[in-house]
Amino acid sequence: MTPTLSHLKALEAESIHIMREVVAEFRNPVMLYSVGKDSSVMLHVARKAFYPGPLPFPLLHVDTGYKFKEMYAFRDWYAKEIGARLIVHRNEEAIAQGAHPLKLGVARCCGALKTKALLDALAEGGFDAAMGGARRDEERSRAKERIFSFRDEFGQWDPKNQRPELWDLYNCRIHEGESIRVFPLSNWTEVDVWQYIKLENIPIVPLYYAKERLMVRRGTLLIPADDAGNLKEGEQPEVVMCRFRTLGCSPCTGAVYSTATTIDEIVAEAATATRSERETRIIDHGSNTMEDKKKEGYF
């Protein structure tokens, strides 16, 4: 009788296989590191994939300047801790011009600080493959994404003309200037990610744990109020016991009411959640859908 792998170990083995294919087949790969829980899992699996050797690629953080201060502290500590090479890229021009979601609107702000910054960073670094922690269960256009997803020389995605992807045979061939986005965690769900963080004892940004925080209620969202720049006129901050299910930019990421202060409580909460995690991300609402943004080059 052959033993079987648990689903988490099977997912891990698949992700390791994917990352090794990337390193074997591409000239200059990079791993996107957004400091969130999925990035943390992806990075951890990457360290396992190349053990006992070091990480054979740099990490790239596309920074908008609006990330939570806890994220910056964690990023710098963790990169140093594991000895990773970290590249931070910002769209300095847009930041200098004062790009802000409350001023530009969320879609334009994201377009400038995230999509454009990402495409510029990939071009500057000459990266031919970029790994990201996006999962297919997050959003319906992501459910259609290949694990190895082709991008033309403008970084654009054409969902109707994707390469067939069979078995675990990934077509890594591209022409000069084209690139591949790789999603090693494609088949993981949010619950898998939390279970794995627990199983492997992976460090995560403390914002994921519940505590009393100064927040402002905006519609159904809880927006961090510790930065006065996030507040609209007339909004009154209050102290709320809450945590973040996903992490993005502080003006655009809502928290959820929660008392989960341990990883066990978070796993239990994720397993019984009735609302999707991306509900707290303002960028997902509105008429510019994830599919539109992905076509333009968003991760």
Next chain:
Amino acid sequence: MNSIDQNIFAATDTELLRFTTAGSVDDGKSTLIGRLLVDTKGVFEDQLDAAKRIEAKKGAKGAYLALLTDGLQAEREQGITIDVAYRYFATPKRKFIIADTPGHEQYTRNMVTGASTAHLAVILIDARKGVLTQSRRHTYISRLLGIPHIVVAINKMDLVGYAQETYEKIVRDFLEFYEKLDVTGGDVTFIPISALEGDMVVERGHNMPWYEGPTLLEKLETAPVLVQINAEDFRFPVQLVSRPQTEELHDFRGYMGRIESGSVKVGDAITVLPSGLTSRIKRIITWDGELEEAFAPMSVTLTLEDERDISRGDMIVHTDNPPRVEKELRAMLCWMHETPMVPGKKYLIKHTTTTVKAMVTALEYRVDINTLEHIPAPPELKMNEIGLVNLKLLKPIACDAYEKNRATGGFIVIDDFTNMTVGAGMIR
């Protein structure tokens, strides 16, 4: 994702079952998947609310179920599934990955793609229409791709008054055709369902007391997943050679890869193919510690007793159980690109971790995937067509028959000018 029983998710030893669903627009495939997701609470309230809001605008009853699954704007506009979509849900017993594929003949390539990783195929039949040409096509493709378990879901039973006679006639018709299909192994299960009303999908319902078999979900929860992997033959395609050359690892040389089938122990006598060099396994290294034994589908790093010239694309196997090493192959080929495959043309094939130039020397026949008839020596293979080809490779590869080993028997065909994936092959 939500679960029926929250406590079960504390456990991390659940198995993973991958299945594919084939059916056409009118068979209610999207409705069925929507039903599975909703009844296993595999869909979040905000996503459900959004789908129900669209349904309210359009007004068709139960349409929200289908809206949950159609991902691309073009699909929602046209009400069809264009591409493979992957869905995830879990029950206390198992985690599931659905490859949701369109069923029309012009999407055969998508169906083949979805089937390539599946343990089980759900084939939908409309109870009002019975076994159609497309049912045969879906069954043939599922078997061709080596899916061991087939579930024939006879849907829309609500529209035929939940009549047992209708169900039984379809079962008879299906078996009559299935027995003629040239296949070995695998099993077929028939389940009468109503995806719209929910009968026999997750809940049994009260409309078909005459049916005593499993519900669809019960079948999905109990179908063995092991048969998928060949447990006997150790096959280890080398992905990467690890030579960190750091101070403490300056002499280290490890072979990184995934055990595609079988298992391996420290001390085992191995052969490296295609070169034929031999050695023994010295260490099986993982981040979680060194292992005495490892098995498929684990990703590990192997070291050998002797220093050998080994690189990506080589395959490490047990000396007493080698695969074939061949330069000429016969394979079933499914063509996936608008530009037809013409014998005599050169392509690249990617097989395990090796990519090699290949020429199609002959197209023996094309399979009419509707009648399963063989059409001898056609001039070309068009998109979505399947045929038996002879291939000549520039270099030999280590391979097994697909029927025996999916991982070492399958390959993709790449056009080396456009870099597109243009075909998928299964070695005979």
